[in-house]
Amino acid sequence: MSRFPLLALALASLRARLGTVLLMVMTLALSTLLFTGVAKLSDGMRASFEATLVETDLIIGARSAPVNLLLATVFRIGDPPANISARAVRQIGDLDEVAWSVPLSLGDNHRGFRVLGTNADYFSYYRFGAGMPLLLAEGRQFAAAEDVVLGAEVARDLGYALGTELSLTHGLGQAGISDHDEHAFRVVGILRPTGTPVDRTLHVSLVAMAEIHGQIAEDASVSALLIGLANKPSILRLKRRIDTWPDEALLAILPGQALGELWAVTGLAERALLGISGFVIIVGLMSALTSLLTGLAARRREVAVLRAVGAGPLQIGGLLVLETTLIGFAGAIIGIGLTQVGLWLAGPMLQLRWGLGLLGTGLGMFDVYVLAGVTMAAALVGLVPACIAYRRTLMDGLDIGV
Amino acid sequence: MTPALDLDSLVFGWPGAPPFLAIDQLQIERGERVFLQGASGAGKSTLLGLIGGILQPQTGHIRVLGQDMSALSGRARDRFRADHLGVIFQMFNLLPFLGVVENVKLGCQFSPVRRARISGDGREETLALLEALGLDAADMAKRRVGELSVGQQQRVAAARALLGGPELILADEPTSALDAANRDQFLDVLLEQTGKSGAALIFMSHDEALADRFDRRVGLEAIGKPARVNPQGGAT
Ligand SMILES: Nc1ncnc2c1ncn2[C@@H]1O[C@H](COP(=O)(O)OP(=O)(O)O)[C@@H](O)[C@H]1O
Ligand SMILES: [Mg+2]
Secondary structure, eight states: OSSSSSHHHHHHHHHTTTTHHHHHHHEEEHHHHHHHHHHHHHHHHHHHHHSSSSSSEEEEEESSSSSHHHHHSSSSOOOOOOOHHHHHHHHHOOTEEEEEEEEEEEEEEEEEEEEEEEEEEHHHHOOETTTTEEEEEEEEOOTTTTTEOOHHHHHHHOOTTTTTEEEEEOHHHHHHOOOOOOEEEEEEEEEESSSSSGGEEEEEEEEHHHTTTTTTGGGGSSSEEEESSGGGGGHHHHOOOOOOOTSEEEEEHHHHHHOOOOOOOOHHHHHHHHHHHHHHHHHHHHHHHHHHHHHHGGHHHHHHHHTTTTHHHHHHHHHHHHHHHHOOOHHHHHHHHHHHHHHHHHHHHHHHHHOOOOOOOOOOOOHHHHHHHHHHHHHHHHHHHHHHHHHEEEEETTTTOO | OOEEEEEEEEEEETTOOOOOOOEEEEEEEOOOOEEOOOOSSSSSSHHHHHHHHSOSEEEEEEEOOOOOEGSHHHHHHHHHHHHHHEEOOOOOSTTTTTTTHHHHHHHHOHHHHHHSSSSSTTTHHHHHHHHHHTTTHHHHHTTTGGGGOOHHHHHHHHHHHEEEEEEESEEESTTTTTTTTHHHHHHHHHHHHHHTTTTTEEEEOOOGGGEEEEEEEEEEHHHHHOOOOSSSSSOO
């Protein structure tokens, strides 16, 4: 133990108090788990939300709240309040700035999964994650009016395969409504998993959707349009033009901006949660401090012996700081490790139960900061008994005071 | 050669209290083994702190091996103590979380000078010293300090004070927690080993009966009356 006498002493003394030390380490580990867990979950959800739809410049729908339109079209949560007329769809598609537009017609459910009417452009232009296109695992895109292409989860959950016949009804579909609304479909394609709400969607052609609603495809209105621009700088000008559309009340949103509005709302709760779990770490450190101070009186003899063999007051203080630093470091490492294990175990369940994909929750700089922060906070806490011991060594002489 | 210890016009008082210990002159030669007698509360432990460089006199000089302790910084006094002094307390000499051998080696842990005097990691010397102090070294190496009797603990403490050959050993009532038989045995081996290493020994005790075993007896009350600045001041 000659190379680093203080470290060797600190480790030996920690080992001798293993029970108490383990309790302190576990307290810190669990509070670190809570903190990093909250942070990773919210960041992971955010990242996965942001990766749901990329490379779409504008989403256009009937006028409502931007967040509302975003939730309905991208996350298939709720319904758009109104539709865009077929005429407006055509006019917008013809605008010079518009490189492509994909119509979305939402509204129906099939056994709890959303049915989306669209056209073949959907498969060409929809991008998620790092710019990934939608790929078929089996079969082909829809062509005829009775073709349906399933998201991966729909096929898996409902046990549908290529060729499976199903019927789609107008309305919410759970309890079959009247007969004449029923339309027979056949599965022609199944998409690869994407980790986005696409997995939970049944895709049919606009023609089929119009038929379900008893309309003619050419005149049928749609819920929304996904727009790709020919030249990006024109985006705000186009947005303004859509927002002031003369014939009907329309709204154009930038997906990133609308998400930002959503985060502004949820961010408050996230920060509150993060703050609370940060306080839990502080409480953990305080309880460690309590037991450190309780143990300090018993260590007075220890200090006298170390003084006698030549340890200085700074080394005595350093020893105590080193001990709590090691406890903090161990607690943080274990907490961060537990978070990773927890995410690894719970990730698939979150995906399955709530369709919540988590992205970017692996180890990163954030964990390094947490590790450094908790370790440094523990070192600061160690300064309290260290200062007491330091002052005492200066006042006490060598007498152990039996 | 400079004396092991040279005290000159020393005055010390605890902070906020009147001067308590005053010693005009005290010299202890190298290799000399001195019995320093003083009743309880006379200031023996206080003097230990002063010689060890942990307490600072208000006036006067403490020269240890020719080094004026007041001339050193606090850090340098700690180093000096680590390099040249071995200390044995009355009890609780050992760190409970270290093994017997580690406790002995602790004597050299803060002193590269003393470490340089022992070979390798010091285990050989430690076991030899324990053996010389009358302990079964092979058995000791396996024991936790909590399992040792007080007599055994004091010998382990003596081994720590002696390891690495410091020039001055300070023993503060090391036998007062021992029974008569253990006390005599301890005294035998301590005197024998300090004689062998050539270290000077200051053995502080209230127990007059032990004085005959030493080269010289010094009475703390005789060499320095506490300076009685006021009637309440200081010691018994
Ligand atoms: N840390 C301290 N602060 C103030 N007074 C002290 C301290 N330690 C000891 N004393 C006082 O110094 C006196 C001598 O104590 P001490 O040197 O321990 O005597 P001895 O070791 O001879 O029994 C006592 O009156 C004691 O109260
Ligand atoms: Mg004493």
